[in-house]
Amino acid sequence: QVQLVESGGGLVQAGGSLRLSCAASGRTSSSAMGMGWFRQAPGKEREFVAAVSWSGGTTSLADSVKGRFTISRDNAKKTMYLQMNSLKPEDTAVYYCAAAVSWVVLTTRAQYDYWGQGTQVTVSS
Numbered sequence: 001q002v003q004l005v006e007s008g009g010g011l012v013q014a015g016g017s018l019r020l021s022c023a024a025s026g027r028t029s030s031s032a033m034g035m036g037w038f039r040q041a042p043g044k045e046r047e048f049v050a051a052v053s054w055s056g057g058t059t060s061l062a063d064s065v066k067g068r069f070t071i072s073r074d075n076a077k078k079t080m081y082l083q084m085n086s087l088k089p090e091d092t093a094v095y096y097c098a099a100a101v102s103w104v105v106l107t108t109r110a111q112y113d114y115w116g117q118g119t120q121v122t123v124s125s
């Protein structure tokens with residue numbers, strides 16, 4: 001089993017920045033883990049935001065966040081990050097960290113086996 005804990009959410013004004021972190025624990029050392037971020041706004045489906053490969057060398061970003069968000073990971077610290085700049089009110093959502101055994105980037109919900117509890121991000125206008 002793998003446990004994921006998100007942190008770094010909060011309230012920020014439009015145009016501001018936040019950095020989310022996702023710390024992994026449990027059986028993380030026995031397999032390569034692909035990781036990603038998803039978000040869910042009230043009344044909407046959970047949607048893909050960003051993903052990073054095991055090595056960190058390949059990333060994928062949703063069109064809505066390209067140029068504003070950056071995903072990265074530090075395998076020594078077993079932590080993934082999402083740097084969010086130029087935040088907009090439409091970025092308001094609960095952000096979830098996800099992981100699965102994979103060497104490559106995974107971009108759909110069904111590909112992930114492990115999920116965190118989520119962290120709230122609220123962007124005021």
